[in-house]
């Protein structure tokens with residue numbers, strides 16, 4: 415999928431949108447949850463340190479003494495990560511049963527109001543709470559409570575893990591639905607591209623079907639453009655043929671008059687008249703044939719099946735050139751990217767020539783390769799001299815053997831083939847024998 419395509423652009427936009435959205439949700443959820451869990455933790459620890467203070471009294475020697483264990487059982491379990499410590503400098507230290515090793519820095523508690531910070535505990539970094547309480551006749555009591563930071567981290571990372579999995583699934587679901595929306599939204603474009611393809615292939619004359627409003631406007635403009643184009647071409651054809659027809663009668667009169675002059679012996683002027691009017695007639699015939707051919711279909715890619723176009727032509731050729739054999743070799747599904755009438759026009763010209771000049775046989779072969787389609791028409795006649803290879807395609811060019819006609823066939827054939835981006839050329843015939851004419855289509 416290219417970035418230049420609409421689909422690619424939409425997909426990239428959705429990808430960015432989902433990534434930014436889901437990333438934002440992930441980040442703010444983790445922040446919110448962490449803040450929430452931390453404040454709950456801190457509240458709980460504050461309650462515990464207050465309870466510790468409330469349960470502590472001094473014995474007769476001024477040493478701290480706990481009336482009963484703290485209500486939370488985790489302070490009794492060895493190295494549980496929950497510890498407390500009461501210190502009265504010079505009078506001794508009391509520790510929770512959980513603190514089987516190590517000691518907390520009692521100096522963390524240095525103010526009557528409760529303070530907290532992160533410090534080193536017996537089992538790693540810990541959140542420590544503490545305060546001091548004045549005691550009669552001596553130094554104050556330092557109350558310290560610590561909880562391993564890892565407990566807090568564990569809760570937060572478990573939440574983060576789960577959240578990540580869920581959000582990743584949500585992102586996938588959003589991307590999938592985005593793709594479905596793009597496919598649905600762009601369907602009219604696929605429909606339009608199929609319609610234009612049908613137009614190019616000559617299967618349709620207009621773009622039909624219903625389209626969303628935004629595209630409908632373009633489609634109706636396009637249809638109007640196509641109609642207008644067809645109208646202009648049609649008008650051109652009509653005008654060209656009526657011009658040709660209107661010239662025919664005066665031309666016939668001139669020719670007639672020239673022949674009469676010739677009979678009266680005024681041969682020089684008559685020859686000029688005859689020659690020039692013959693040339694005019696050929697030009698008219700050539701251009702009329704061009705107008706008749708599918709000039710308006712140029713740029714489209716219709717398909718003509720050889721199996722349908724060739725047989726009727728061969729029948730006609732066998733009748734026109736009795737004694738000549740016409741042999742065709744092509745697969746049953748051979749097609750050429752041309753209008754059937756145009757292909758017929760080209761083939762009838764080439765076959766007629768081959769039939770005229772062949773000694774006995776005309777071969778028609780079809781080949782389809784990487785560079786395009788090639789239709790070969792070969793005969794076993796005298797062939798064409800290399801210096802005439804281009805000249806024979808000129809309007810009115812005929813050979814000197816007196817066999818020629820009006821010299822239009824090859825010119826018309828080439829012009830039609832070129833309308834389709836192809837050509838008619840003289841190919842290299844098999845050694846020393848006949849002519850080989852090739853119709854090439856891209």
Ligand SMILES: Nc1ncnc2c1ncn2[C@@H]1O[C@H](COP(=O)(O)OP(=O)(O)OP(=O)(O)O)[C@@H](O)[C@H]1O
Pocket residue numbers: 763767768771793795796797798806807811812813814817818819820821822823824825849
């Ligand atoms: N297969 C061929 N073998 C030999 N010469 C050929 C062959 N095809 C064409 N030519 C030569 O090329 C000339 C031009 O051919 P083209 O088909 O254009 O005109 P034409 O056959 O003379 O007249 P028409 O307009 O009736 O077709 C021919 O007069 C002939 O001299």
Ligand SMILES: [Mg+2]
Pocket residue numbers: 763766767819822823824
């Ligand atoms: Mg000819």
